Amino acid sequence: MVTDAIPRTAGTNDGHANFGRLLTAEWTKLRTVRSTAWSFAALIIAVIGFTALIIFLRVQSWSQMTTADQAQTRLDPVPQILGSGLLLGQLAVCVLGVLVASSEYTTGMIRSTLLAAPHRLRMLAAKCIVFTIPVLIIGEVLSFASYGIGKSILASKVHTSLSDPHVTRAVIGEGLYLGVLGLFALAIGQLIRHTAGAITTVIALVLVIVPLAQLLPGNIGKHVSAYLPTNAGQQIMQIYPKDQILSAWQGFGVFGLWTAVLLAIAAWLLVKRDA
Amino acid sequence: MIEVKDLVKRYGETTAVDHLTFTVEPGRITGFLGPNGAGKSTTMRLILGLDRPTSGTALIDGMPYRSLPDPLRYVGALLEAKAVHPGRTAFNHLLYLAQTQGVPKSRINEVLDLVGLSAVAKKRTKGFSLGMGQRLGIAAALLGNPRLLILDEPVNGLDPEGIVWIRNLMKQLAAEGRTVFVSSHLMNEMAVTADHVVVIGRGRLIADTAMDEFIARYAENVVLVRTPQTEKLREALNGLGATVTSQQDGALLVNKTEAAAIGELAAANGVVLHELSPQRGSLEEAFMELTREDVQFHGPAGIPTGPASGAAQGGGA
Numbered sequence: 001m002v003t004d005a006i007p008r009t010a011g012t013n014d015g016h017a018n019f020g021r022l023l024t025a026e027w028t029k030l031r032t033v034r035s036t037a038w039s040f041a042a043l044i045i046a047v048i049g050f051t052a053l054i055i056f057l058r059v060q061s062w063s064q065m066t067t068a069d070q071a072q073t074r075l076d077p078v079p080q081i082l083g084s085g086l087l088l089g090q091l092a093v094c095v096l097g098v099l100v101a102s103s104e105y106t107t108g109m110i111r112s113t114l115l116a117a118p119h120r121l122r123m124l125a126a127k128c129i130v131f132t133i134p135v136l137i138i139g140e141v142l143s144f145a146s147y148g149i150g151k152s153i154l155a156s157k158v159h160t161s162l163s164d165p166h167v168t169r170a171v172i173g174e175g176l177y178l179g180v181l182g183l184f185a186l187a188i189g190q191l192i193r194h195t196a197g198a199i200t201t202v203i204a205l206v207l208v209i210v211p212l213a214q215l216l217p218g219n220i221g222k223h224v225s226a227y228l229p230t231n232a233g234q235q236i237m238q239i240y241p242k243d244q245i246l247s248a249w250q251g252f253g254v255f256g257l258w259t260a261v262l263l264a265i266a267a268w269l270l271v272k273r274d275a
Numbered sequence: 276m277i278e279v280k281d282l283v284k285r286y287g288e289t290t291a292v293d294h295l296t297f298t299v300e301p302g303r304i305t306g307f308l309g310p311n312g313a314g315k316s317t318t319m320r321l322i323l324g325l326d327r328p329t330s331g332t333a334l335i336d337g338m339p340y341r342s343l344p345d346p347l348r349y350v351g352a353l354l355e356a357k358a359v360h361p362g363r364t365a366f367n368h369l370l371y372l373a374q375t376q377g378v379p380k381s382r383i384n385e386v387l388d389l390v391g392l393s394a395v396a397k398k399r400t401k402g403f404s405l406g407m408g409q410r411l412g413i414a415a416a417l418l419g420n421p422r423l424l425i426l427d428e429p430v431n432g433l434d435p436e437g438i439v440w441i442r443n444l445m446k447q448l449a450a451e452g453r454t455v456f457v458s459s460h461l462m463n464e465m466a467v468t469a470d471h472v473v474v475i476g477r478g479r480l481i482a483d484t485a486m487d488e489f490i491a492r493y494a495e496n497v498v499l500v501r502t503p504q505t506e507k508l509r510e511a512l513n514g515l516g517a518t519v520t521s522q523q524d525g526a527l528l529v530n531k532t533e534a535a536a537i538g539e540l541a542a543a544n545g546v547v548l549h550e551l552s553p554q555r556g557s558l559e560e561a562f563m564e565l566t567r568e569d570v571q572f573h574g575p576a577g578i579p580t581g582p583a584s585g586a587a588q589g590g591g592a
Contacts, residue, residue, distance in 0.1 A: 018377065025374040032367040033360060103360060111325060111358040112368070112415060115350075116375040118324050118341040274326040 022126035039096035051085035051146040081150030097185025105193040135182040140175030173236030187262035229258040282331035293478035306469030307458040314478035351416030361401030386414040405432030423454040462562035476566040493561035501550035
């Protein structure tokens with residue numbers, strides 16, 4: 001039985017594992033562990049659930065809100081709608097992004113993977129593509145869905161529409177933000193190679209470091225905080241730039257740059273380090 | 276064929292592999308022996324491109340592992356019992372590996388049958404015993420029908436039936452003309468499996484020889500002789516070309532000579548014998564003696580010296 005020849009499919013002799021095959025293999029890896037389904041379920045529930053809940057509570061407590069708050073919501077409702085589901089929802093993307101890379105190391109599976117795909121950069125590239133595409137698709141769907149839900153709950157108090165200036169960009173931007181955030185977390189998982197340590201690091205970068213930076217005195221604090229990865233990235237969901245330092249796309253570009261640099265370091269170390 | 280040339284791997288101050296050179300030829304089983312911590316696994320990881328050598332090369336059919344097209348079709352490797360995600364089923368673990376090489380799905384069922392895991396193919400591997408994990412690792416190694424197999428301690432965790440199974444499998448694979456390179460820290464296991472043996476200790480090459488030759492050299496018969504006329508017998512034996520070593524209690528250990536020949540020699544010279552007993556030197560003891568200085572983790576007590584220690588010295592180790 002061992003001697004049976006295995007038919008070779010076309011394009012096998014290009015010197016390295018064929019990239020299309022690596023994509024297929026990474027997709028198999030992603031869909032055959034439970035953490036993927038759980039993380040996407042958590043993402044969907046958190047984004048839709050919290051958007052509905054928080055906007056509903058806001059409408060319920062409308063009469064108790066200060067006139068200034070009411071005016072703020074009327075003037076700029078989109079970030080409130082998008083932000084209410086994102087705060088927790090983004091953590092699911094962070095956890096999944098870390099796991100996709102770090103679980104290879106914590107389970108020892110990386111050795112099986114690298115024996116099959118010894119060209120490590122191709123393997124990492126395939127992993128990034130295969131993970132980012134579903135996050136982007138689900139992110140965009142969730143983004144439009146949560147905007148629609150928030151908008152209809154808020155309709156009795158505030159009117160907003162995708163045709164208002166910059167609103168479409170902000171809504172599309174939330175999906176893009178989640179896609180880049182997934183890559184950002186994947187890069188950190190690949191760098192740190194331990195699930196717990198990597199998740200802690202990502203959550204610190206996403207949730208903790210921003211308020212800390214704002215404690216820095218005056219202008220310095222403002223500038224540092226504006227350039228922090230997720231703060232910069234979330235500019236794309238703003239209709240009016242928050243701090244006048246980075247525009248929507250500039251901020252998103254800064255977030256992309258952070259991610260690209262982390263990925264480059266992770267890739268360099270992946271090639272250099274022993275597996 | 277595997278060619279290891281002047282291979283060195285250092286981790287900080289520690290030298291795990293120290294200027295190692297050897298080749299592994301196709302069509303036979305080459306045993307890779309050494310005490311725990313001798314650098315066997317590190318050497319295998321260097322051959323497989325998982326670790327980078329500090330210097331030197333390890334080539335597979337003239338190429339570094341990382342340059343092999345569809346490497347699983349060239350080389351099948353078993354490194355640790357569990358290089359798998361515990362939450363994934365056995366079938367899906369093999370599926371993603373097969374997909375990277377363009378190996379058809381039907382082959383997955385073939386190798387699962389071959390290792391006897393078909394019944395648990397759809398089970399998550401977290402419930403697998405050590406032996407089942409080992410079988411799954413062997414299934415992964417055979418997936419690409421490779422010409423070369425690198426197996427790190429494959430009998431680990433296997434029950435006696437599993438051990439016989441893996442021995443026969445390795446013999447079958449070698450008989451088909453494949454290269455089989457298998458590590459072990461158990462000399463006796465290798466003595467019944469391997470055709471050729473590469474012995475290392477503390478990362479250095481100690482022996483690279485045919486198994487038969489290794490056995491003949493290190494586990495030859497030794498005869499224990501007691502006589503009141505020690506000097507006379509020793510002279511006579513030296514005349515025959517035998518190697519003679521004295522024990523502390525006055526007994527002699529004689530190598531390279533049959534007991535009968537010693538008895539006849541004694542009679543011819545009028546030497547009285549009080550004892551004449553052949554001692555079968557154990558291969559395991561010979562191996563321990565050979566690698567003693569290179570063992571990294573000694574037990575608290577010294578290794579007891581048996582008659583075989585004389586054999587090893589007499590053999591010119």
